Amino acid sequence: MDNYIKVKFDKIDRKILEILQANAKITNAQLSKDIGLSPAPTLERVKKLEQSGIIKSYHAKLDPEKIGLGVSTFVLVGLIGHNKTNIEAFMKEIDHISEVIECHHITGTGDFILKIISKDITxxxxxxxxxxxxxxxxxxxxxxxxxxxxxDSKVLPIPA
Amino acid sequence: MDNYIKVKFDKIDRKILEILQANAKITNAQLSKDIGLSPAPTLERVKKLEQSGIIKSYHAKLDPEKIGLGVSTFVLVGLIGHNKTNIEAFMKEIDHISEVIECHHITGTGDFILKIISKDITxxxxxxxxxxxxxxxxxxxxxxxxxxxxxDSKVLPIPA
DNA sequence: AATTTTTGCCGCATTAAATTCGGTAAATTC
DNA sequence: GAATTTACCGAATTTAATGCGGCAAAAATT
Incomplete structure (x- = not known):
């Protein structure tokens, strides 16, 4: 019930997770019907999944174009040095840039891959x-x- | 109120969008306090944002490691032909693979970039x-x- | 294998939140 | 500047979430 890798959950929890990934706005009453339990234990399970950290958060997904975000990109970034200090300095700067919505440290071509979203090419x-x-x-x-x-699926394939 | 690029929304809507991107589970009552309106018009605004398609959906974000998903990758994929037929055939196949959670058609190195998530390297x-x-x-x-x-931010930087 | 303990479920009662509605004021249109 | 539309509020109502006591199944203990 804390911070470490792989937490136990059963088939019903799995179904809850699948449903909430696809539609976080479902009512507890409807969710309970979908999984075949009554509302009380359903809610209890959801709370446990939240407390255990399996469910981290809930987010609204917007349509980028409708809010004036027309350009999305991936950027491979190579750093000058590969030492911890440089990497941390880089990440600290990236953290401030709201247009950088993802930043991953990777193997292969570059050192980092960024996902960036902005208004237009300019x-x-x-x-x-x-x-x-x-x-x-x-x-x-x-x-x-x-x-x-x-x-652009928000549903992770939960292993059997 | 339909399917096309860029829909109008004011400063209050903008704040609503920022809040709901960061935390979709906020109550309407709390949201109304945060934006400085009463619950009724707040709810009305949210509904309009949903109907207009600015808000597309709501999703629970899970911790991949806690559900046994230890390996995430980006894959650059080059296709044999660049014609419409080939591209559509490729996308059709990709659509079936649940581990491929993103698929973007891109300029540059490859033709497509995929984001894939799976249990382990094997x-x-x-x-x-x-x-x-x-x-x-x-x-x-x-x-x-x-x-x-x-x-891995779920909050898009809404242009001024 | 029987007893104890724990876990997980249900139904109901309560509390809290969402939603609806009528009225009003501000902004917009004509 | 009158008419119309839009956006807001507060209060009433409906709907959903939450808390609780009791029960049954599963798991652990002896």
């Missing part, structure tokens, strides 16, 4: 020139502009 | 060999394994 360029490439630990950058997003 | 390899590389339109694949995720 503001994207500005962001890259004035903020990302200004971070002194950054060596190389390679942008991949998203032409279209075919799949 | 099951990842199996997935790649038996499912992804079996898709006949797939030419090249380059995997980037995520060593750690530093930022």
């Amino acid at each position: 503001s994207y360029q500005k962001l890259m020139l004035e903020k990302v490439s200004e971070i002194k630990e950054v060596d190389s950058m390679q942008s991949m502009v998203i032409l279209s997003t075919f799949k | 099951s990842y390899q199996k997935l790649m060999l038996e499912k992804v590389s079996e898709i006949k339109e797939v030419d090249s694949m380059q995997s980037m394994v995520i060593l750690s995720t530093f930022k």
Whole structure:
């Protein structure tokens, strides 16, 4: 019931997790029907899943284009040094940039991959020139502009 | 109030969107306090944001490790042909694979970038060999394994 | 294998939240 | 500047969440 890898949950919990990933706004009453329990134990299970940290949070998903965000990209970033100090300095800077919505440390081509979202190409360029490439630990950058997003699932495939 | 790019919303709506992206489980009563309106018009605004498609859906975010998902990757996929037929055939196959949680058509290095999540390296390899590389339109694949995720924000930076 | 203990469930009562509605004021249109 | 629409509030109502006592099944103990 704390902070470590892999927590136990049964088939019913699994179903709850699948449902809440797909639709967090479902009422407890409806959820209880869907899983075949009464509301009380259903709610208890959800609370436990939250307390155990299996469920971390709940979020509204917006349509980027409708709020004026027309350009999404992935950026491979190579750092100058691969030591802990540099990496931490880089991450600290990235943390401040709200347009960077993801940042992963990776193997392979680059050192980091970022997901960036911005208004248009102009503001994207500005962001890259004035903020990302200004971070002194950054060596190389390679942008991949998203032409279209075919799949963007918020449902993780929970292993059997 | 339909399907096209960029819908109008004011400063209050903007704040609602920021709050609901960060915490979809907030009560309408609390949300109304946070934005400085009474519950009734607050609810009305949220409903409108949903109906207009600005808010697309609500999702629970899980901790991948706690449900036994230890390996996440990005995969750059090059296709054999770049014609519409091939691309659509590829997407159709990808759609069936639940471990592929994202699929974007991109400019630059590859043709597509996928985000994949699986149990461990063994099951990842199996997935790649038996499912992804079996898709006949797939030419090249380059995997980037995520060593750690530093930022994974569900909050889009809504332009002013 | 019987007893104890724990776990998980249900139904009901209570509390809290969402939703509806009528009325009013501000903003917009004509 | 009158008419119309839009957006707000407060209060009443409906609906949902939550808390609790009791019961039954499963698990642990002896």
